[in-house]
Amino acid sequence: MARVVVDPITRIEGHLRIEVMEEQGRITDAWASSTQFRGIETILEGRDPRDAWAFTQRICGVCTVVHALASCRAVEDALGIFVPPAGGLIRNLVHGMQTVQDHVIHFYHLHALDWVDVVSALSADPSATSNLARSISPWPNNSATYFAEVQNRVQRFVESGQLGIFTNGYWGHPAYNLPPEANLMAVAHYLEALDWQRDVIRVHTIFGGKNPHPNFLVGGMASAINLEDTGTINAESFTKIQGMIQRARRFVEEVYWPDLQAIASFYPEWASIGGGVTNYMSVGEYPDNGQWRDADSMYFPSGVIFDRNLSEVLPYDHQQVAEYITSSWYEYEGGDDVSLHPWEGETTPRYTGPQPPWQYLQDFDKYTWMKAPRYQDRPMEVGPLARALVAYASGHTDVQDLVNDTLGRLGVGPEALFSTLGRTAARGVETVLLARKLQDWFDALIGRIRAGDTTTFNGDFWEPDTWPESARGYGFLEAARGSLGHWVQIENGAIRHYQCVVPSTWNCSPRDASGANGPYEAALMDNHPLVDPARPIEILRTIHSFDPCMACGVHVLDSEGKEVIRVRVQ
Amino acid sequence: MFFPTSHAWTHDETLAEHLERRGVSRRDFLKFCGQISVMLGLSEALTPRVVEALQSVRRPSVVWLQLQECTGCVESVLRSADPTIGDLVLDLVSLDYQHTLMAAAGDAAEAALQASMEENYGEYILLVTGSVPLEEDGIYLTIGGRTGLEILEEAAAGAAAVIGIGACAHFGSVQAARPNPTGAVGIAEIVRDKPVVTIAGCPPIADVVTATVVHYLTFGRLPDTDGEGRPLFAYGARIHDQCPRRAHFDAGQYVERFDDEGARRGWCLYRVGCKGPATFSPCPILQWNDHTDWPIGAGHPCLGCTERFFWDTMTPFYGRLPNVAGFGVERTADTIGAALAVGSAAGVAAHAIATGVSRARERRKGAPLPVVPNPGTGPAPGTPDSGKEGSDG
Numbered sequence: 001m002a003r004v005v006v007d008p009i010t011r012i013e014g015h016l017r018i019e020v021m022e023e024q025g026r027i028t029d030a031w032a033s034s035t036q037f038r039g040i041e042t043i044l045e046g047r048d049p050r051d052a053w054a055f056t057q058r059i060c061g062v063c064t065v066v067h068a069l070a071s072c073r074a075v076e077d078a079l080g081i082f083v084p085p086a087g088g089l090i091r092n093l094v095h096g097m098q099t100v101q102d103h104v105i106h107f108y109h110l111h112a113l114d115w116v117d118v119v120s121a122l123s124a125d126p127s128a129t130s131n132l133a134r135s136i137s138p139w140p141n142n143s144a145t146y147f148a149e150v151q152n153r154v155q156r157f158v159e160s161g162q163l164g165i166f167t168n169g170y171w172g173h174p175a176y177n178l179p180p181e182a183n184l185m186a187v188a189h190y191l192e193a194l195d196w197q198r199d200v201i202r203v204h205t206i207f208g209g210k211n212p213h214p215n216f217l218v219g220g221m222a223s224a225i226n227l228e229d230t231g232t233i234n235a236e237s238f239t240k241i242q243g244m245i246q247r248a249r250r251f252v253e254e255v256y257w258p259d260l261q262a263i264a265s266f267y268p269e270w271a272s273i274g275g276g277v278t279n280y281m282s283v284g285e286y287p288d289n290g291q292w293r294d295a296d297s298m299y300f301p302s303g304v305i306f307d308r309n310l311s312e313v314l315p316y317d318h319q320q321v322a323e324y325i326t327s328s329w330y331e332y333e334g335g336d337d338v339s340l341h342p343w344e345g346e347t348t349p350r351y352t353g354p355q356p357p358w359q360y361l362q363d364f365d366k367y368t369w370m371k372a373p374r375y376q377d378r379p380m381e382v383g384p385l386a387r388a389l390v391a392y393a394s395g396h397t398d399v400q401d402l403v404n405d406t407l408g409r410l411g412v413g414p415e416a417l418f419s420t421l422g423r424t425a426a427r428g429v430e431t432v433l434l435a436r437k438l439q440d441w442f443d444a445l446i447g448r449i450r451a452g453d454t455t456t457f458n459g460d461f462w463e464p465d466t467w468p469e470s471a472r473g474y475g476f477l478e479a480a481r482g483s484l485g486h487w488v489q490i491e492n493g494a495i496r497h498y499q500c501v502v503p504s505t506w507n508c509s510p511r512d513a514s515g516a517n518g519p520y521e522a523a524l525m526d527n528h529p530l531v532d533p534a535r536p537i538e539i540l541r542t543i544h545s546f547d548p549c550m551a552c553g554v555h556v557l558d559s560e561g562k563e564v565i566r567v568r569v570q
Numbered sequence: 571m572f573f574p575t576s577h578a579w580t581h582d583e584t585l586a587e588h589l590e591r592r593g594v595s596r597r598d599f600l601k602f603c604g605q606i607s608v609m610l611g612l613s614e615a616l617t618p619r620v621v622e623a624l625q626s627v628r629r630p631s632v633v634w635l636q637l638q639e640c641t642g643c644v645e646s647v648l649r650s651a652d653p654t655i656g657d658l659v660l661d662l663v664s665l666d667y668q669h670t671l672m673a674a675a676g677d678a679a680e681a682a683l684q685a686s687m688e689e690n691y692g693e694y695i696l697l698v699t700g701s702v703p704l705e706e707d708g709i710y711l712t713i714g715g716r717t718g719l720e721i722l723e724e725a726a727a728g729a730a731a732v733i734g735i736g737a738c739a740h741f742g743s744v745q746a747a748r749p750n751p752t753g754a755v756g757i758a759e760i761v762r763d764k765p766v767v768t769i770a771g772c773p774p775i776a777d778v779v780t781a782t783v784v785h786y787l788t789f790g791r792l793p794d795t796d797g798e799g800r801p802l803f804a805y806g807a808r809i810h811d812q813c814p815r816r817a818h819f820d821a822g823q824y825v826e827r828f829d830d831e832g833a834r835r836g837w838c839l840y841r842v843g844c845k846g847p848a849t850f851s852p853c854p855i856l857q858w859n860d861h862t863d864w865p866i867g868a869g870h871p872c873l874g875c876t877e878r879f880f881w882d883t884m885t886p887f888y889g890r891l892p893n894v895a896g897f898g899v900e901r902t903a904d905t906i907g908a909a910l911a912v913g914s915a916a917g918v919a920a921h922a923i924a925t926g927v928s929r930a931r932e933r934r935k936g937a938p939l940p941v942v943p944n945p946g947t948g949p950a951p952g953t954p955d956s957g958k959e960g961s962d963g
Binding site for chain 1: 648651660663664703706711715863
């Protein structure tokens with residue numbers, strides 16, 4: 001038995017620590033700990049609810065639109081504001097492109113080095129690499145000359161002796177299965193994806209002024225449309241956006257998705273590793289008509305699956321959500337074993353861990369800044385896999401067709417989805433479908449403009465004197481990493497209470513009062529190898545398959561507007 | 571892409587040799603140096619010095635600490651167009667430690683950090699995103715079981731230059747907004763024995779980060795800054811004074827409500843809360859994401875994110891700044907122009923001293939700013955009287 005610590009987990013957003021127990025090459029127990037706390041919801045109390053999107057947006061700069069959008073929806077729900085359809089479609093384009101771009105960055109720049117050995121690429125034959133690339137995709141950068149150039153660049157980089165971000169990678173680890181040619185192809189696309197991501201995300205710059213952190217607006221979007229003006233959204237803007245949508249789709253279909261399938265085919269054993277919790281949840285997202293309150297219009301449906309039972313999808317009801325702090329550095333008035341719905345959420349931070357520098361957190365009952373959200377008292381996995389499963393089980397034909405096709409190519413059954421590899425593949429499925437949907441929403445927006453509808457903002461309830469004395473609202477969406485909810489209470493024109501329950505809080509949640517592990521922990525304990533504790537590449541594979549976003553996961557809100565109680569180190 | 575590359579920079583090679591081998595012509599190299607000079611606000615006469623410096627420089631080691639943050643500043647630098655992040659990471663510098671991109675994790679990652687700091691002691695460039703939480707001995711941020719404070723102090727000790735990127739490194743940003751539950755501070759409050767340059771913004775524009783690094787490589791020192799530690803080449807002018815919508819301000823043409831007729835004609839956003847008159851930033855000039863657009867250009871008021879404590883001083887975001895000189899249609903463009911010509915020079919100094927230092931100290935001492943729930947009409951008490959600084963002079 002050995003204790004293994006990986007801290008920092010790199011190639012994620014934020015600060016995550018993983019501790020496991022290893023026995024004869026297997027993981028027997030696991031602890032996931034978030035080691036950063038900022039307290040953003042506390043800061044919201046007393047502020048103008050129309051400002052909340054900007055504050056909550058800064059919860060995360062990787063998921064840069066999702067908190068802003070959830071916040072706008074929560075405030076709109078509280079105040080009875082309906083966003084005009086054109087404004088809703090612009091939001092779909094901004095959010096949809098965010099998810100597509102984020103998933104591709106995740107695959108190449110955060111996840112790929114778990115599967116791709118950069119050093120092995122040096123021994124690839126460029127001609128064979130070219131043949132491989134041509135066999136899976138029509139993407140034009142596929143000549144032997146091109147791959148020889150990339151190889152040469154990597155060669156000289158390695159020879160310089162300054163390895164930079166590739167220093168101390170686990171190169172040569174026996175867990176790397178790809179042939180040198182596949183490694184070289186992936187390295188070339190790693191570099192191409194770096195250029196691609198900064199191009200397509202400029203949809204945010206056109207509608208929101210910048211990326212990261214584009215601007216949003218309660219009631220719609222601030223980017224006014226006027227085809228006859230130089231200083232507004234006009235034909236030139238739409239021409240640029242159309243190009244970005246096409247380039248996004250082409251790269252996804254001709255580079256990312258073929259690469260993902262090719263790489264996955266070399267790692268079939270990972271389709272039975274790292275499944276973890278057996279419950280999946282989606283709140284639904286991408287209203288085709290731009291009206292997010294219309295649950296039936298969601299492209300990805302909402303629903304709950306228990307015990308991997310794909311023959312039954314239960315309706316999602318936010319009243320069933322509650323959070324535990326049994327293993328978290330907080331306290332509840334009702335004690336450590338109760339759970340609270342976000343409307344009643346209390347957050348009193350109380351650090352009881354060791355004084356830094358420390359060695360292990362697993363010796364303490366409380367070991368993280370993450371709370372433990374549960375649905376009907378059960379841990380839930382959220383994210384692309386959960387969305388795909390809910391859609392698949394709900395009879396969503398686009399998802400069913402692509403999933404079945406992929407499973408067929410890999411020669412596995414649906415049970416392979418409940419795994420580390422299934423999570424990574426589901427992200428790819430979703431990206432392919434979303435990259436296509438972007439064009440539909442763009443066409444719908446153009447159609448509205450042609451019909452004379454350019455309204456992007458509803459100002460009926462903009463002025464606070466139109467608001468009720470007190471109101472509360474719930475805003476939700478499916479972010480790249482999973483189900484996101486914002487709950488706001490407004491009193492006398494100011495925020496009285498604000499709570500977010502975030503994808504990475506669901507997935508990185510610690511043990512609850514019953515001792516049930518959250519999804520990261522459960523996945524690491526599900527048929528999980530760890531061959532060399534000094535080079536824990538298997539842990540990275542499974543944790544990265546969730547695409548952790550730690551800054552999102554940790555938040556605090558004081559429900560009564562009191563000053564946060566200062567934490568005492570014991 | 572700047573310098574399309576197929577060769578990495580080797581250890582015994584100058585940049586000029588390196589580029590030549592990569593097939594970049596002397597003419598293109600000189601053009602790049604000229605562009606960098608413009609970005610840095612240098613006179614043309616100084617371009618040869620940039621050329622000389624970039625010809626002799628070798629890949630310097632860079633250590634990038636990510637503290638209490640949202641990773642938005644890292645994402646911003648990933649969007650850098652000129653040079654691209656690929657060029658930066660593979661060719662221009664040796665990025666020895668950077669959580670978001672580095673292959674190694676856990677002990678292997680920390681070993682890479684220690685090795686880089688030891689081998690390049692006194693010579694590496696330290697980039698920092700994120701703030702440092704000081705409450706309760708720093709337990710609100712730990713990496714590898716150590717506090718962010720300890721990690722920053724250690725890394726700063728051996729750094730040749732320290733560059734803080736973004737509002738968190740500047741002043742703590744959103745987590746330092748009242749009531750600042752974790753006691754978050756900017757890095758200049760920790761690193762006191764050497765100058766810290768601050769690339770302000772939430773997040774900042776990537777090109778400013780790159781240009782600051784090049785400035786250091788070229789001249790062997792960090793660029794001159796204002797009282798906030800912000801490089802003058804990027805933050806020396808107010809948004810209001812460079813805004814393409816300024817003519818509408820002077821003409822009294824305002825957006826009164828989002829998506830109204832004024833909004834659809836690209837008029838001035840002052841009355842819906844624009845903080846451009848109180849904000850020093852290169853946004854209107856450099857723009858965002860490869861010069862695609864910028865916040866005001868896309869129809870939303872400026873939030874003032876390059877200014878210290880903007881979460882408290884610039885909110886409510888849709889409230890109007892009080893006392894902006896020239897406000898109102900009765901003033902002619904000539905009158906306003908003359909007043910601004912006098913005001914802007916004094917404005918920089920006043921801004922640096924008044925806004926940066928004294929207000930900052932007041933805020934830290936305590937009394938939270940009042941937030942007015944209804945900013946729709948009249949001035950917002952929570953906003954600074956910054957209009958006086960730039961324009962009333």
